[in-house]
Amino acid sequence: MLTIIGADLVIGVLLGAFSGFIGGKFDEAMMRITDVFFSIPTLVLALAVAAALGRGLNNLVLAIIFVGWPGYTRLLRGQVLAEKERLYVDALRGLGIGRFRIIVRHIIPNTIYPVLVQATLDMGGIILTFAGLSFLGFGATALTPELGRLITAGQTYIFQAPWLVAFPGLTILIISLAFNLMGDGIRDVLDPRLRR
């Protein structure tokens, strides 16, 4: 779970920041690419990629990573577009500090909160996607204990032993909820202005 989010964040944030700050043709290209991603529903796309890559847990992880980064790119780019107009950025440029350093050491730290919050909210969704695709048969093989797989295995017995499905389902629900709440908390904690 964390690998997925982590990877998506890294890719998304870097692409978003550079795209937003530098603009120009790179930015244009990025926007068109992300547009393509947005035009296809996530689950379907993940399904397609997972199918293409074949079975296996790792492939499933890669598929979900592949599908998840454009959201962060767009979100961050929006933030960066606003941030780069700020006066301290001019001050840094006037001092001769290069763009790369400005983006990495100044812009990203100042714009990353909404993205982090979004990431924690997405955790819940990722789990569901993961569980969903596992349920459908991708990813984990019958032997690995994964929540979605548990539901698949248990669904045959749903009327005799409903708890085989209920408990994994409930677990997914609770984990998603927990991450959502964490997202709220992170927003409150990380804003330096509130930290005064």
Next chain:
Amino acid sequence: MTETVLQLRELKKWFPISGGVLGRVRGYVRAIDGVDLEIKEGETFGLVGESGSGKTTVGRCILRLIEPTAGQIVYRGQNITKLKSEALRRIRRKFGVVFQDPYASLDPRQTIKSALTEPMKYHRIVGSDEEAVERAKDLIKRVGLNEDHLYRFPHEFSGGQRQRIAVARALTTDPDFIVLDEPTSFLDVSVQAQILNLLSDLQKELNLTYLFISHNLSVIEHMSNRVGVMYLGALMEAADKDIVYRKPEHPYTHALISALPIPNPALERERVVLAGDIPSPVNIPSGCRFRTRCPHANQYCTEKEPALIERQPGHPVSCHYDLKLSTPIPLAETVPKT
């Protein structure tokens, strides 16, 4: 002969305005429309003007925060207008800048120590972290703050203190030329006095050259050696401060100086009040751009734009006529008190 630190030749910056369904360029905001000026070593050149004059844009062009549309910026004989990357970085080390808004010019997530040491380390002016911190301590004390202020964040300081930090930061790379863009406009009167005194002291101590941009005529008069008056993107007049304030030759300068309310109720003087509003830089009047408000304008002024001509050495004026204007502000000593 003192060296010329900075020279601007025919500097232009036009911002295109796009519009319409196809996003075609409809016109231009002629923010700077051909500016020539020269700043000598160790002096403070005051650049003054009202809204739309282009004075802030001049500062930003010099710093290359925006790219000039035409013309040249020459630093100590070197044309820096089109420099990029490494070469530009080297030049930027010699420039410092202090902006108007002390609340926005510092990265809110950076400690003061980091803000001061970052440029030093980036430009490799110092050999080690310790050296950088030592220099930062030195600078923070020089601008009148304490060492322990280094470990705090910008939001913990008042406006005046933040401007001091901004001045310290401007000095981190050992510059010899500093652009001051309305550095005291957001500050209270008493704090302003402290900052202006600090700037004067530093200038003498470090032999700095200043470009002081402001709309505040009193502050410009106090701080500058030479003054340039801008209107709608062009320079109307430039001269030694005393000449600009007491014997201006351009009617705009005359009106500007005489418009200033002076805190001396006993002072009698002739006031020129200009009619009309300042035109927009999108629609600059034909011929002389000042003609729509000039009390002396005639038909010729509508047709031909006056060239910037040096009437006396070091005193360029952009006006067709030699108007022999009166003194806008007599000196207090010469006026008897009631």
Next chain:
Amino acid sequence: MSKNEEVLLTVSNLKLNFHTYAGDVKALDGVSFRIKKGEALGLVGESGCGKSVTALAIVGLLPENASVIDGEIVLEGKNIIKVAHDEMRKIRANRIAMVFQDPTTFLNPVLTIGEQLEEVFLLNPERLARVATEGRIPEGLLEVKEEATHTKQDAFEAASAKLSGSQAKKVARELSIDVLKQVRLPDPERILKQYPHELSGGMRQRSMIAMALARNPDLFIADEITTALDVTIQAQILELLRELKKELLGSTLLITHDLGVVAELCDRVAVMYAGNIVEVAYVNELYANPLHPYTQGLMRAIPMIDRKMDRLETIPGSVPDLIYPPSGCRFHPRCPFAFEKCKLVKPELIDAGKNHSVACHLYGEGKP
């Protein structure tokens, strides 16, 4: 008493706090001054000194977290702090007009200037009716005082008793054009149809002044109205105010931090610091002979064009936190002349001769 000495408004010992999360801000600490009829009083001080708050108290537009702890504001016999909401609105409609620094927040962006001006006139139907029946706009139309009704509804009803709705509108339009001419706006008919964002800063400021004039106020309060303007436009507005002062405006309370503006327009000046009035005098006297150390410091800190100054003198320290203000005289921590008494006892305004009052222990009895 000659007409010149008649007092229009008296503020006595006004004490006011703001309730905030961090504590109570003691914004006004016993403010007292008088405005005479026909005079222009300047209220001068740096940001945070309480000058705007004082004006808002007079007009009755204080924010919710403000409470008046003590003191009175007396307008021709009535203490207007204690009046009911409705009556205060009437007073605001008729007697006091306030104009602010930022015309964009003052003017309604979705109404044309004409609509906003006419609204002011339509709220005074008796005057409209009289003007209509007389068949012309009388000279000095702005001289007559009437009680305005509360709402537009009442206004229309009253007006319709004497005038039809469209007649009232026509008269209101004529009066609007007239008042726009009085603020020297060119082409008033066209301006009536324009929206605020279509006008320049100077023109918006004039429109605001026009709206204030339309009410024919006894007291005109101007809060930093030239601060946001370019120098040459500021000169135009100052010129306008000077002419209007002679012609029409009753008394003026001019609030600013600019000592130059005060010197141009005001008859008397009150200097404020940290919620107190520290000095009051006629303008020539104050500039020639400032008594309070803060006033002296202020004048030496400002670069002045008409004299040669090598270094600006600074007032050490900074403006105090009004949640925990200094004891005794609020200026004592920064005052070069402070002595023991200054920390203990707050100085009251005393007469130092020549109609010049100062709140400082250096003057009066018990001086060191």
